[in-house]
Amino acid sequence: MEAGQxxxxxxxxxxxxxxxxxxxxxxxxxxxxxxxRGTGKTVSQWFDGRELLISFVLGSVAGILAAIxxxxxxxxxxxxxxxxxxxxxxxxxxxxxxxMEKWTPPx
Numbered sequence: 823m824e825a826g827q828x829x830x831x832x833x834x835x836x837x838x839x840x841x842x843x844x845x846x847x848x849x850x851x852x853x854x855x856x857x858x859r860g861t862g863k864t865v866s867q868w869f870d871g872r873e874l875l876i877s878f879v880l881g882s883v884a885g886i887l888a889a890i891x892x893x894x895x896x897x898x899x900x901x902x903x904x905x906x907x908x909x910x911x912x913x914x915x916x917x918x919x920x921x922m923e924k925w926t927p928p929x
Contacts, residue, residue: 842885842910
């Protein structure tokens, strides 16, 4: 792979990692909506756009790490590989978030 192809491969990891986190976000938002209805809260009381953005960034980072891990000069992009990047974004964001909470001081 040349440099452009390598960067495209890493960008694919970032995009699919964010997509995996997006799937996780849909499930989380559904749960939050149900909980908010039970307590009578409005969307503005429980929704934090910055937290949502950070979760997508963390999913992208997890996808990038997965892409780097799987990189090889002769790598073939398959459905399983792409699903792996999405799965990394789905699960990896929690892992990265946990590390950040452990290493940063509480508010």
